[in-house]
Amino acid sequence: MDGRESKVSLGTYYIYVTVASIIVFLFSVMLAPLVPLDEPKVYPYDGGYYDLGIPVGFSFSAFISLMVFLVSAILFWGAENVFYNVIVDASGISFVILNYINYYLIWYVWKPTITLIPFFMEIKYDGATSMQLDLGQIVLILLLYRFYRLYKKSRVPRSLPGPDTHIRGNEGS
Template sequence: MTSEPGKEINAKTYILYSIGGAIALILITFPFGGVAPLDEPKVYASDGAYYNLGVPVGISFIAFINLLIFIVSSILFWGSKGLFKNLIIDSSALSFVFLNYFNYYVLWLVWHPQITVLPFLFLIKYNGASAIQVDFGQMVLIAYIYRIIKRARRPRPLSGLESVKPVDESPQPGGVQ
């Protein structure tokens, strides 16, 4: 992605690469939404209305796949200096965050529940029933922002000094000291 093997890209370019990787990852995993395991019938009747469960379950399934990609790549590549390995982590994080909140939006469109966003939680009320769900999207978003800030604050070599190696002036064994 860079023309020189030892040269790193700036933070803005890296964020654009991670957004592009997230879009590519969503497009790659989107067909898996059709094979999502569904215990109930695809069309659910309640109070005289029919709800299609295939779409929310499918989006939830591909969001789960992207979350698994994020977790596995984070475990394997977290401390890596490689650009491609870091892009896998950050692209999967962004794709999961987008799909997570898109899934809650689709749930709101289908059932029209009252959804309250709390720190790390969702409070969902529907037909007198309440449920609290952990919001993994906020957690992954915090990890992504932490990684971007850490990457932006990393010291970079001054331009023109990449090829200059420092001279080792420490005492050499067997020499006069």
């Protein structure tokens, strides 16, 4: 840790991360209308009409946050600079939130059965079952690992009692 990072407390750091993750979240959601839709925005199925713009837009937003996380993690993972670490953590938190909003919207629009399995999501819909790798869980584990390492670094080590720290009592009497 350099002098700048050691002056930022853990609480202050996570306030920075929270604010930055809100900014990354809003930036990613603002890019949702730019999603390239190959299918029609509204399509009929089983007597109902489904608007694909919102779920596909959130999926695109999650992809943008994931790309920011991956690039920043590759470039700045071991950096000592607080700003770089905030970018990595904020983009990861933003991706995790957008990822699970996306799964909620998939459930809300199509009403499939979604089962959370370690590292996967099982989605059953209309007789078909698919297993999807849940990158949200993987990024969440990486973020928890980063938090644990940062927490351990921020703790002040206690000195053990020994010959150097022993208080001498009545030696002169």
